[in-house]
Amino acid sequence: MSITNKKYPGFPLLNKCKGILNIKKAQSADSSLTLTIELPPAAQKDSTRFLIQKENDPTPEQLSFCPLEDSSFLLDLSPLKEEVTFGKKVTFCFFIECIQDEEKQLYALKEETPPSVLADRYRMFAQNLWLSPSPDVLPVEYVGIAAGKVNMEDFFCAALCSRNHYLELSHSCNLRSFKMPRGKLRICFDLETGNYEYTKTELAFRSKLASDAAAYDFETISTKRRGNMLRVTALLDLNKIQWKSLYWGVDVHLKDSITGNTGKVSITMNTPFRMFLKFLYNRSLPGEKNFFLFPYYTATRKLAFTYREKNPYDGLDIVFKEFLSMFLYRIAKPYWKKKHILLVCEKFSSMAQDNGYYFFKHCMDKNEEAYLKKNIYYIITKDSPDRSKLAPYKDHVLDFMSIRHMCYLLAADLIVSSDSRYHTYPLQSRHSVFNRDIKKIPFVFLQHGVIALKCVDNFYGKGQKGGCDLFVVSTNAEKKIIVDNFGYEPEEVINTGLPRWDVLKDNSQGKREILIMPTWRNWLDSVPDKDFEESDYFRSYMSLLNSRRLADILEKYDLEINFYLHAKFQEYSDQFQSKSHRIHLISFGEVAVNEMLMRCRMLITDYSSVCWDVLYQDKPSLFYQFDLDKYDEAHGSYLDMKTELFGDRAENEEQLLTLLEEQIKNDFRLKPQYEEMRKSYFQFKDQAHSRHICEEIKEKLL
Known part of the structure; x- marks a missing residue:
């Protein structure tokens, strides 16, 4: 019988537990955790094992431990630190295995009386774990914590997460007042500081790219201590900020008074504030052209701001x-x-x-x-x-x-x-x-x-x-x-x-068309026209579309190019121009994408998944990846772009045009190594894909 009515597919051991044992006391130190547990009657302490299961990993690992007096155990958590991963929280669940009546019995763990103070609830067993995805990105500090997991019925777990995430869990920060008259943002909030010191409040642009970082400090008007809470009032003149699209957040910065380590938390909005903002508050700050700035709350109920273009659905x-x-x-x-x-x-x-x-x-x-x-x-x-x-x-x-x-x-x-x-x-x-x-x-x-x-x-x-x-x-x-x-x-x-x-077939016979179809970039989403025109993305494709060498290749081999932007970038389509009469700039809705994919002899893209449609038709793709490092930093990939693609790749315009001419001379045939990859990929090529989906829907959802 399961110890929980809920399903936690990431931790299948929970469905195998006989029961739950209470933790009387939990105390952490560097790379270790001491737990005092009341074992079941007749359990043999010397045959007890501690297991830990990583989320979504079916195989649990055994933890080394040392038995102490009074049903206490000192657990070695140093192996967990090897699992720290940049950009992700890694979660583990604790279990204890006992021998009772010569049978192994598995138990989950819960704290009998969790500490009432948030900062005491999360025991830190590791810190100063610094990670960065690349030399160009500032490293982020990760920490190890152990506590009852709130969204998992308080089963005792450990996690490796950023210090900022730890602070969000362990230090409350609640909005008390909010005003924005004439672009002067004045906020008041209550901050639970614990062992940390308040240093400043900051409005920060949300971007995955370090090069796009932008932040503006509030002026701290006052701080007043109220028990274990600090009431802070801060002011920022929004009229003096160089706005970028799309999202901005308010960060409250803290410093550990003992170690000096720093972190930040966001400001939480309670239900009355959220309802006021959603239904009654309609003020905003006008920006360039039709752009405007307005406050909103995130999915996690945090105060934030959006700077974007107005649309017909923004009114009350x-x-x-x-x-x-x-x-x-x-x-x-x-x-x-x-x-x-x-x-x-x-x-x-x-x-x-x-x-x-x-x-x-x-x-x-x-x-x-x-x-x-x-x-x-x-x-x-x-x-x-x-x-x-x-x-x-x-x-x-x-x-x-x-x-x-x-x-x-x-x-x-x-x-x-x-x-x-x-x-x-x-x-x-x-x-x-x-x-x-x-x-x-x-x-x-x-x-x-x-x-x-x-x-x-x-x-x-x-x-x-x-x-x-x-x-x-x-x-x-x-x-x-x-x-x-x-x-x-x-x-x-x-x-x-x-x-x-279902309808995809090669209609390129007798046609001499090449399709160029780049994907979007999240760092350019909804930016003003001026910023888009100054981007590497715009400049690289404008250079290609107006390349003298490309024009000569098209004339020499009697070819034409259809250039089609991703739907998210269609608002910028008028900015692109080409002098060549053989290059056609296709606007959104002018021609169906499926039709262009079927008519083309080959595809030139960067990271767009339409390359699979072209491969399905046994046609080649070239990958033009002039900004791979930046793309990896902002988006990332599940493939190694340099070794696992099913087409040749270029990092600059000259490489691309050389590969293009080589592909033309090969009569647009797939190279043998890419043909082998194609054969291994597709399970169905019966053009009954919609029917297969209906069958799966009926079997699994209806």
Whole structure:
């Protein structure tokens, strides 16, 4: 019988425990932990073993320990320090194995009476573990802590995490007042300092790139001690800041009064503050052009700011529309639930040309509604260039942000999308409350590519904001990446291939087209036009599009190029120009991506997953990776870009053009080593990928 009603797939030993033993006392020192435990009757102390299981690792490790007096044990935790990983919290769960009546019995551990003071609850057994992903990035200090894990029913665990994360756990920091008149930000908060000293408050730009770092110090107006809390009032003139898009956070800096080590915490907002900010507070600071700055709270309830361009969904009117939809849904809830709604969409609910559309089209054409016993609807904006494709299914089309769309979203049994479930609704809406309902709807993630060239587990991982209930992949290698890195069980990851591959075939015969399709960069997301034009990304592709050598190659071999930006960068498409009549700059919606992929003889990309669509068709790709170091720092990859790609790669323009001419002379054939890689990748090439997905949905979710 399990000791818990909840499932913790990361710690399977919890399901094998006979019971729970109470920790009477816990005390840490450097690389060690002393636990006083009341063993069960008849347990043999000299045959006791301590085990520790790393999250998502099925094999537990035995801990060395020394028995002390009074049922105490000194545990050696030094091996845990070898598991420290940059950018990740590594968690372990403690277990004790006893011999009772000549049988081995396994127990989990909990503290009998956890300390009431947060700072005392988390025992530190390691510190000064400094890590950096590259010489260009400042190192981060990691520490080892042991405590009852709050989101795991207080089972006793250890973790290796950044000092900042430890401080967030062990030191509360709560907002008391907030004002922003005429751009003068004045905040007051209560800080639990413990053994730390308050040093300053800072507004910091959130970016993974060290080169993008920007921070501005508040002026500390006053500090007043109130018991174990310090009340701080701080002021910052927002009018003097050079704003960058997108996210800014408020950090409160602390220094350990004994060791001198430093860290920082964010400011937590309680429920009344969050409701005030969401429904009543509409002030903002105007920026350049149509940009503006406004406060919001993060998923972890922290005070933060967004600087971005305004959109039609930022007004308070969205609140009234949402409440009307919720009223209409709730007064007729039995009716809505009988409809058994399945919703399909693509990026921003503005497209019908990717996996979402082809899955929906298959379901309509093959009557999968009857098979799945669902009424299936497609969400799309009224002005979408792809809207005409949906004309044959007009009764199953929902106008994005109509009252009908909003009611159907509240009533949905399942969402199937090529992007996260939140693309069923505006991604950026200052006052919207619908996200809390959307996250409860079961979700099948079709993807819009193959995951390998970009690390996205921090968003699409299980339990993360973009997490799902069923994860579609296209190769066994990709499935291994998802299971190993995203926290999903193998049965939650289905290797069916992508729906758009149902219609994917090589239509390049008689055509002389090359497709250039770069992906996006998160450090350029929603930046002003001026900043985009000064980026290496823009300058590198503008140089390529206007290269004299490239123009000569196109003339010599009678070729043309279609250049297509990622959807997230379409707002900058007008900035790109080319003098060559053989280079065509394709705007979003002008030509379907699938059509360009089928027409091209080959692909030039950087890190885009569309390279898998091209490989599926037995056509070559070249990888133009002029900013690999910066990309690795900001995004990362599950493959070694220098050794594991299925195409040649270039780091500068001259290398790229040399490889391009070589590929042209080879009549656009895959090189033998890449042909062998292609054969090993794909499980299905039967152009029935949507059907396989329907079968998996019915088996696993319905």
